[in-house]
Amino acid sequence: MPRTDTVGHPHAAGSARPGRGPALRRYVRRRVRMSVDAIERLVGGLGTSILALAAGLLLLVVALACLVGVGLAMIPSSAKAVRSAANRERARLSRSEHDLPPPPAVPAGLRGVLRDPWVRREAAFVAAHGTVGFGLGVIGLSLPISAVQNLLFPLYYWVLPPEAGGPGFVNWRIDGLPDALVVALMGIGWLAATVALGPALARLQALPGRRLLAPPRDVDMSLRIAELTATRAAALDAHAVELRRIERSLHDGAQNRLVAVTVLLGAARRAMVRDPARAVEILDRAHTSAELALAELRTVVRSILPPVLDDRGLAAALDGLAAGCGVPCTVQVDVPGRCAVSVEATAYFVVAEALTNVARHSGAATAAVAVHRSADRLHVSVVDDGRGGADEGSGSGIGGIRRRVEAHDGRFTLTSPPGGPTTLLVELPCGL
Template identity: 85%
Template sequence: MAEADTGGSRERGVRRYLRDRVRISVDALEHLVGGLGTAILAFAALLLLSVVALACLVGIGLPVIPSALKAVRSAARRERARLSRWGFRLPEPPPVPAGLRQALRDPWVRRECGFVALHGTVGLALGVFGLSLPLSAVQNLLFPFYFWLLPPEEGGPGLVNWRIDGLPDALVVALIGVGWLAVTVALGPRMARLQALPGRRLLAPPPDVDASLRIAELTATRAAALDAHAVELRRIERSLHDGAQNRLVAVTVLLGAARRALARDPAQAAQVLDRAQDAAELALAELRTVVRGILPPVLDDRGLAGALHGLAAGCGVPCTVEVEVPGRCAASVETTAYFVVAEALTNVARHSGASTAAVTVRREADRLHLSITDDGRGGADERHGSGIGGIRRRVEAHDGRFTLTSPPGGPTTIFVELPCGS
């Protein structure tokens, strides 16, 4: 029995590993394709800069420099938007200075020029090579199904230039496709990270500006935390005032009435006491509800994984939960993660029209990553009062990161990253 359990656990581990590798490879391919698009824009901006620089040597390119710098800024802005969608927060720089001398001295402009030089060459090459790998793998893997349509002397696809005389030779080409597929899985994520490196390094704020931006961000985060705290206090006050307090007042009134009726009509006093007991039980239930809203006891009893499985079981939409968090995080982190998932699943059930939802929680080093995805109609917008703004404020108050992706037609994905210590 123990050997069977070990074998089943090993098989599940292998399936999870393969599933993760496929997901990582697909994400990397998506990154590379998106990076290829911005690399083409960077290459065009680089060509424009080169032409303007050559024109300046003969004295006719100076008036065109502001337009070239605007083209560089446009390419950099597209890369900032792309990287921001994948979780890298890159703030927008100030406008390009109007004066030519001021623009050339601006550290933002100089860093963006360096970015188009690197991303327009190295990033473009990585994007083309990264896209060619899966295409070559597909061509080689499918070659046994169409090789008979080609003349034998033409060879196979890609680097296969020898004569193909039959199915055995075509199967050898297919094995080469398996090799290309393995190379894609192994190198794809590394190439995607390398392609994004110039944008992450050069499009980030200059060192002397980064500190001031961080101070402004922390100031805004502190204000958001205070606002969220005030909203939570008002909610608790309303819950106590409208619920438990009214029940306790009713208990006091009923106990007074029972005391007065005790000497005159003991039977009526017993009925009033029964009503007082019911009111006290309702007040106790109200207080328990308020306490659960402050810190859910299920987190202490069952941990984050058990609490999230409980939320999924009570969701109106079929929901799967995958939690890979070794050990326990800080109570504040687990509470934030719990309320984020609770609010997100409430939105899924009420507004999305989804048929399925999935919650994934993983801990990587000192960061806790949460992903809530549904296959609904999409188009979610935090400005329309769906509770998403409250999720963002709660996450940012914890100095975390919040990303919402919800194109019309779906799917909708909420990605949250919370610091949880080492």
């Protein structure tokens, strides 16, 4: 049969265009999500910068008091105030970036405080974050506020006197709706500036904390070694648990079926001479048991690594899990390209175990799975509207999820207040 070449065909160009639409929508969603996340981080950074500014002013007052000899006794207490402000920033950065563990307690006595390298780094931090971080937070929040004010100005301009002008830098006379619409167009510019500059401002605001509040290299290395030792032990435990699960599945399922096939075949062989009709019936039962054993083996193989995950990717595999869930479940996946096989497999089994718990224990009416990639991290969330009160120690499989995630050097967070909802969040490193 002759080969048909679609190059230059009038429908070929049109068939390539629909792919641009979803890609553009994914890009817009990603930029909007990044902007909203940046605004959230700028708000949190502005709060910690106010604390840092207060701590910095306290240090300045203590330094001035030391010039007249009355501030030396205040240095330990001021160091504790600086440590408190720095720890708030550590906690904020640890929620969105790499963990910044808090240092030991502030040493007792003036000499111990002055020799502590942590105190010196934190003093530099409050000076930088209380000034530059505060300014960046104000600028970052003024962009979306200005965008909202300008975009909504045509709705309320008529209540203001014309000579009052508009919001922000709009100080000319507003004589009617056309002038108000010009102000609204300026709001679109402010919105574009928010989307373009917000993430960069958030990164700059967090820079002093990442540089100055991180532990020194030797301390960081020892903490990392301890963390890797713990995750290695968790990986070995998870591997042992998985082997026991596979062994139990084979022993309780396929092995019993194969034993039944063997017994039935022996009975059929003995009945061939005495009662051929009975032998045919026994062979039919053996055939059924063999088919069940094959089905059990396929189930075990799929539980090791589902073929759909390798063939069609994470989105299709999660759609299959949602379709088989006993609770109506929506799936939203925004992962450009493919992640490492181990990362996708971990995400798949996390969602599979979580949906199993939802169907068995939560009493939920709906569930939602969301997966998206942000830089070098894969974020997975499973939310249900059930009764809540999920407990890791109750044998519901949550401990296994945690071990699997920690074995991959990821983060696991479970929020399940009584009455619900239950939110399971997982963050996995997936490279760049």
